[in-house]
Every structure is written in structure tokens, then in C-alpha cells.
């Protein structure tokens with residue numbers, strides 16, 4: 001995917017009355033090449049390009065796959081996943097996949113995806129609903145872009161996201177087909193290596209990745225774990 005170089009920065013209008021943080025956010029949004037591209041490509045947010053870049057490099061999504069997308073709102077990862085696994089049947093003569101998204105917030109409909117909006121993924125009852133909806137009760141890929149609301153305290157944000165990671169790892173071990181893949185967002189901190197080592201016991205390839213679309217000034221990082229081996 002190519003982006004044209006921006007020669008002049010766009011300065012937002014009507015920023016009077018906004019806090020310094022809001023002004024900074026607005027300026028960054030207006031000048032962000034991924035934000036601009038997402039409007040052209042009809043993605044709900046710039047996060048779409050993180051999954052696109054990850055999949056272009058690591059190949060985790062294929063037509064016919066069943067995908068669980070945890071923390072799916074507003075829905076850009078699900079938009080990407082639906083196309084890649086052919087959940088909407090738009091790739092002729094290819095297997096039809098499935099995408100199930102879950103989020104605390106509401107998620108607008110996407111053709112080919114099933115959503116559990118206003119649902120806390122860490123709750124057993126929600127995970128049961130996902131299991132029942134999955135074809136054969138199994139998934140080929142579990143994605144988690146879940147993130148707690150930022151507290152502004154780096155160590156606390158790390159702790160909070162690790163609680164979400166723990167829940168999604170347990171779920172994945174239960175639900176993934178042999179050879180399945182797992183992708184999870186973390187915010188960097190002291191427990192990240194423990195999670196990486198744990199995943200190495202049941203996936204063949206496990207590593208940290210930071211796609212170009214993930215902002216360099218953010219502590220956000222992803223762990224990709226490929227080829228699940230249930231017997232290990």
C-alpha cells in the first residue's frame with residue numbers, strides 16, 4: 001500500500017475552546033496518512049492498516065478461516081478479516097469463512113460478520129456465546145486488539161491490558177484448531193516476556209511485532225503466535 005507524501009501540514013479550524021490535548025489529537029488526526037487512507041478505503045478507523053500490514057507480512061488470514069475478533073469496535077479489523085477470509089462471499093470460488101466480533105461498545109453491522117456488542121469478553125457467558133456461534137465450535141485465528149481505557153499511568157495500563165490478554169489466551173487455547181494463529185495487543189511492561197514465554201510452549205513461532213501503522217510514540221506492541229499445537 002502506498003501513501004502520497006504530505007508536503008504541507010493541515011491546520012485544524014475551530015479549535016478555540018478545545019483543551020491542548022484535544023488540539024494536539026485533532027492536528028495529528030488531520031495529518032495522519034493512515035487516517036486519510038482509511039477514508040478512501042472506507043475503513044472505520046486507521047487500525048485497519050495495522051492488521052493489513054501484519055497479515056501482508058505474516059499470513060494469518062486465509063479464505064475459509066473462522067476468526068474471533070476481540071475488542072472489535074468500531075470494526076475496522078473485522079472489515080479486513082471479512083474480506084481476507086471471504087466471510088462475505090466476495091471472492092468467487094473460494095471457501096467462505098466466518099468472523100465473530102466482540103466489544104464492550106456497540107459495533108455497526110458488517111456483511112459477513114456476527115457481532116456481540118456491549119459484551120465483556122472476559123465474562124464466561126460471552127465466551128460461551130462465541131463458542132456456540134463458531135462453525136464446529138473451533139476457530140482458526142483469534143485476534144485481540146482489546147485495550148482498556150487509558151489511565152495515563154503506564155504501569156497501570158500495562159497491568160490492565162495483561163488481564164485482558166490472560167483471558168483471551170485461555171480462550172484461544174480452548175478454541176483454536178491445531179495449526180491456528182493468535183494475535184494480541186499489549187502495552188509494554190514488565191509482564192510481557194512472561195506472556196511471550198507462555199505462548200512459546202504451545203505455538204511454533206512466537207514474536208513481538210510492531211507494524212508501521214502502530215504509532216512509534218505509543219507503548220503498543222503486538223505478539224503474533226503461529227501454528228498452535230494443542231498436544232504440547
Ligand SMILES: C[S@@+](CC[C@H](N)C(=O)[O-])C[C@H]1O[C@@H](n2cnc3c(N)ncnc32)[C@H](O)[C@@H]1O
Pocket residue numbers: 044045047048070071072073074075076077078102103104105119120121122145146147148149164
Ligand atoms: C483499539 S480498540 C479496537 C479497534 C478495532 N480493532 C478496530 O480496528 O476497529 C479497543 C477496543 O477494545 C474494547 N475492549 C476493552 N476491553 C474489553 C472487554 N473486556 N471486552 C470487549 N471489548 C473490550 C474497547 O471497547 C475498544 O473498542
